Amino acid sequence: MKRVFEKDKNLNKIYEEMICKNKYKSYYDNLYNNFIKDILGSKNIKDLTSNDIDYFYIYLKNKTHSGKLYSENYINKIMNLLKKIFDYAIENKYININLVKIKMYFTKN
Numbered sequence: 008m009k010r011v012f013e014k015d016k017n018l019n020k021i022y023e024e025m026i027c028k029n030k031y032k033s034y035y036d037n038l039y040n041n042f043i044k045d046i047l048g049s050k051n052i053k054d055l056t057s058n059d060i061d062y063f064y065i066y067l068k069n070k071t072h073s074g075k076l077y078s079e080n081y082i083n084k085i086m087n088l089l090k091k092i093f094d095y096a097i098e099n100k101y102i103n104i105n106l107v108k109i110k111m112y113f114t115k116n
Contacts, residue, residue, distance in 0.1 A: 016051065016052060016096075016101055017050055017051050017052065018043070018048045018049070018050055018052055018055070019048040021052055021095060021096050021101060022039055022043075022044075022048070022092050024099075025091070025092060025095040026039075038084060038085050039088060042067065042070075042085045043063075046063055046066060047059065052093075052096050052101055053101065053102055055106060056106070057106050057109070059106075060106045060107055063089075064082075064086065067082045067086070068082065086107060089107050090107040090108055093105040093106060093107050093108070094108075
């Protein structure tokens with residue numbers, strides 16, 4: 008059996024670590040499961056690139072619900088959660104750079 012090193016964690020595993028004691032868990036679970044999990048969740052966080060983050064953002068900008076695009080505010084909430092996951096990964100030394108933060112997706116936070 009191949010041993011998985013701490014630095015070889017996918018986004019799903021890191022999210023689960025991060026969210027387990029968060030008081031907003033149910034809110035974040037909804038965002039994560041509906042938007043992030045299927046697109047980025049199985050990817051090893053250290054293998055994600057700025058292109059992956061760009062494509063994810065473009066995906067969100069073009070995603071519709073009941074025939075309407077999601078609002079910029081709602082997309083920012085999803086991207087903010089992704090930023091928090093990357094922040095957690097940095098704190099736990101899984102990665103060195105928050106790819107979400109270095110992009111200009113936000114005007115606040």
